[in-house]
Every structure is written in structure tokens, then in C-alpha cells.
Amino acid sequence: MKFKCTFEQRVFMRQFFTLALLTIVLSGCGPFIRTTKGGSEIVFDGAITKESVAKFKEELAASPKAKKLMIRSRGGDAEAGIDIGDLVFQRHLDVEVKDHCMSACANYIFPAGRAKVIPKDALVAWHGRGFAHAVHVIQTREVPAPVDKPLEHFEIPDAEKKAFVDKIINAMIDQRSKEEDFYKKIGVNSFIAWIGRIPPYQAEDFYTMSPADMAKFGVSRVQADAGYENSDFSQRTSSKLVVIKVGDEVSPPVIANPKRPEEWFTWK
Structure with missing residues (x-):
């Protein structure tokens, strides 16, 4: 049986069930992507979308001398972010942030760069919304059970709700x-x-960290001013932003089907 959804319902479904999209209000139909400086730099300005993957791939193919990606993005589609990050990694591109690199940009594109540059007053910020976080949220019931309030937005018979939700969750696990x-x-x-997004931090929205803390997760070769994490980021985002500090005793594990990640560490 096929379920008919309005545009608003489809948007809601993607936001809730994948937790992989930033809700972005941007003008235009997609990011601005072009090569500049004699072909040595590619500029990416705007939302990360499935359409932008093809455009970025075309720009890379037409720019064999490109060595750096200059990016400004508040995020977008998680799967598209992974695909663009993979292209950045394959081409060994440096990544330089212009103003801000948030959500899917921070998750996948920034860490894929060879060298990563955060100029003065620029911001790299995370807030979850990837697939591992989505599965964790569902498994730990940090949101209402999927068969409760969220499905009130859809005309789905009660007897078919569980199968509908299971299909979505299985798709998230695949992703x-x-x-x-x-x-x-x-x-x-x-x-x-x-x-x-988990204890002891529990950021309500976005968070950032020092380059030294980024390195603890394998995000190395980050070039930023000393004290980057203490910068005034108010001109870069109106969202709530906190700076988290990861103690030296923390060595994040490779995660497989997490249940209670707050138990993985001994916090001081």
C-alpha cells in the first residue's frame, strides 16, 4: 500500500525519522559551485543536496589542478554530505571554511580534507543528525516511540504503523x-x-571544540588561530552554540550499535 503525503509531511518525515537534515531556509535552488584562481580552488557556497553531489563531481572533473575546497554551508542532506566528503578525500583536497561549516558540512566534508583551515572568526559546528546518532536516538528512546506522536502527521492505519516505522529504521541502519x-x-x-549531544555535554543545538580536541577523534592538520574555541561566533550563527572540552582521559571507541555511550568513558 502506498501512503500519500503532503509536501509538509514528507519534509517532517525526513526530519524526524532520519534526523539527518538541517532545516535550512535558503534562497535559490542550490549551492553556488565554481572553480577560481586558475583552477586551483573550488568554491562551494550553500546547502548540501543530492543535486550538489553531481555538480561538485562535474566541477572536480573539469578542474584537475584543484587543490583546495573553499566552503560555506549550514549543512543539508547527510547522504549527500558523505558523497561529497568521499570526493574530497579521494582528490586529497585541502578544505578551508569561509564563515561557517555546520551540520553535514562539519560531519563529513571538513574532516575529509587533507589540511583543514579555519580562518579567524570562521566556525565549524556539529549538532548530531547523522545516521549513527539517529539510530542511537531511536534505540534509546530519547524521542517518543516512533509509533506514537510522529505518525499522527500521516494517514496510516494503526495496524500498519509498526511495519512502516521498521522499514524506515532499517533504512537508517543501512545508511x-x-x-x-x-x-x-x-x-x-x-x-x-x-x-x-549526550551527557555530560547535552548541547541543545550546535557545539564546537578546539583543534586539539578535534585531533582526539582523528581530525588532524587543523589550522586555526590559538584560542579558536574562545572566539565570538555570534556573527556566524544565531543558533545556540556551546564549546565542549574533551578530557585527556577520553579515547572515543569505534561505535557499533551503541546503547549507553555515557558509560564508555570515565569522566573526571
Whole structure:
């Protein structure tokens, strides 16, 4: 049986069940992508979408001399972010942030760069919403049970709700495998993308951290001003932002089907 959803319902479904999209209000139909400086740099400005993957791939093919990606993005589609991050990694591109790199940009594109540059007043910020975090949220019931309030937005018979939800959760688990494969390839621990959302941090929205703490997750070669994490980021985002500090005793594990991640560490 096929379920008919309005546009608003489809948007709601993607936001809740995958937790993999930032809700973005942007003008235009997609990001601005072009090559500049004699072909040595590619500029990416805007939302990360499935359409932008093809555009970025075309720009890379047309720019064999490109060595750096200049990016400004508040995020977008998680799967598209993984695909673009994979392309960045394959081409050994440096990544330089212009103003902000948030959500899917921080999760997948920034850590895939060879060298990562955060200029003065620029911001790299995470807030979960990847597939590992989504599965964790569902498994630990940090949101209402999937068969409760969320499905009130859909005209689905009660007898078919569980099968509907199970199908979505299984799809998320499949995507989590793709996400984990990507992080293993680039040598980064995926926990960086959602550690700030669990105890003892429990950031309400976005979080960032020092380059030294990024390195604890495998995000190395980060170039930023000393004290980056103490910068005034108010001009870069109106969202709630906290700086988390990861103690030296923390060595994030490779995550497989997490249940209670707060038990993985001994916090001081």
C-alpha cells in the first residue's frame, strides 16, 4: 500500500525519522559551485543536496589542478554530505571554511580534507543528525516511540504503523553502515559528530571544540588561530552554540550499535 503525503509531511518525515537534515531556509535552488584562481580552488557556497553531489563531481572533473575546497554551508542532506566528503578525500583536497561549516558540512566534508583551515572568526559546528546518532536516538528512546506522536502527521492505519516505522529504521541502519565505512576510510571517529549531544555535554543545538580536541577523534592538520574555541561566533550563527572540552582521559571507541555511550568513558 502506498501512503500519500503532503509536501509538509514528507519534509517532517525526513526530519524526524532520519534526523539527518538541517532545516535550512535558503534562497535559490542550490549551492553556488565554481572553480577560481586558475583552477586551483573550488568554491562551494550553500546547502548540501543530492543535486550538489553531481555538480561538485562535474566541477572536480573539469578542474584537475584543484587543490583546495573553499566552503560555506549550514549543512543539508547527510547522504549527500558523505558523497561529497568521499570526493574530497579521494582528490586529497585541502578544505578551508569561509564563515561557517555546520551540520553535514562539519560531519563529513571538513574532516575529509587533507589540511583543514579555519580562518579567524570562521566556525565549524556539529549538532548530531547523522545516521549513527539517529539510530542511537531511536534505540534509546530519547524521542517518543516512533509509533506514537510522529505518525499522527500521516494517514496510516494503526495496524500498519509498526511495519512502516521498521522499514524506515532499517533504512537508517543501512545508511549508518555507509556512514561508518566513510569514517573508517578517512580515519576519523564518527563520535565527533554527536558526542556533544549526550551527557555530560547535552548541547541543545550546535557545539564546537578546539583543534586539539578535534585531533582526539582523528581530525588532524587543523589550522586555526590559538584560542579558536574562545572566539565570538555570534556573527556566524544565531543558533545556540556551546564549546565542549574533551578530557585527556577520553579515547572515543569505534561505535557499533551503541546503547549507553555515557558509560564508555570515565569522566573526571
